[in-house]
Amino acid sequence: MQTGLFHTRIQATTGLLGAPVLTLDLLVNTVQKKVSGVARVFKSTYPSVNFFADVWGDYSKAQLHPSTEGHIILSLTGNPSGPTSQIAATFHLHGILGLDWASGFASYKYCYQGNWQDVQHATVSQASIPHPEPVPHHPVPLYAVAVQQAQSSGDLAQLKAVVRQGEQQLASSDALRSALQQLNAEIARLEAR
Template sequence: MSIGLFHTRLNVSNHLLGAPVLTLDLLVDTVKKKVSGIASIYQSTYPPLNFRARVWGEYAEVKLVPTAESHIILTLAGSPSGPLSQIAQTFGLKGILGGDWASGYADYKYQEQGVWHYVKHAAVSQAPVIVRPEHPHHAVPLYAVAVQQAQTSGDLAQLKAVVSQGEQQLAHSGALRNALDQLNVEIARLEAR
């Protein structure tokens, strides 16, 4: 287990077709034995469910004497707006996990439209970490109006000024460098007229 802060993402499910699946995105503070994050419950069957709460809690490490295996006892509470809010809790979880935070079992409850729902003895497993690809920011829309006006009016000085401004602001971006190179080619073409 890591020391300090680490992130873990867990799925909690009883693996029945159409049953709710709880995903916990947790930040674990091993020094204070505190946990905080987001709980999301999704169910695709009728009635559909898309529950979300901010969660907080604590954990304790327990070592089993005969095998020296380490287990984690995890307790979480949650509400839509966090622990300091005056909004009543809408989520609770108690579970026992392996020492690696990757497996175990948990009981949890959540409140949906004023009714508490209970899920008992659901399996805990490591959830895939979602990596969102970075979408390159294209500079063309930022300067498109100025470039179009300069091209329409044939004002070469204005077009050069736009390119110079873009070069100064965005000199280190590869995608933007390509766009600026294309503008420089357009300037050269206009100067050749």
């Protein structure tokens, strides 16, 4: 069991084909035994469901059987706007999880398009937390204004300087190489005058 403040992502599903899948992104405060986060219920089969709610609640530790290590008893409530809003609750969950927050069972209900849906005895498992792919850094050319000014003034030296600068920064991209070739063709055309 972790202590302090930590994030966990868990899923709850009955395992039936076409059944809704609940994903909970939770921030757990072990000092105050409070939980907050978001709940998403997704079902792709007809009638499809794409439900979202801010959730909050608390948990306690319990030893349900003397031969077990213990469990987490989790209780959550939610609505679209958070605990301080005056909007009625649209989500409730009661679950029994392992101390690792990665396994267990939960029953929950949610109100979607005015109708309450009830899901009993869904199996809880750890959901993967994708790490964002690093975005490669590509310099972004901001030469359009400089090129237009050089073309309109006929200042060939300025246009050549802009093109050289672009070539130095962006020579690795095929699309940009093509654009630079077009600029070089424009320089040749201006020089021919």
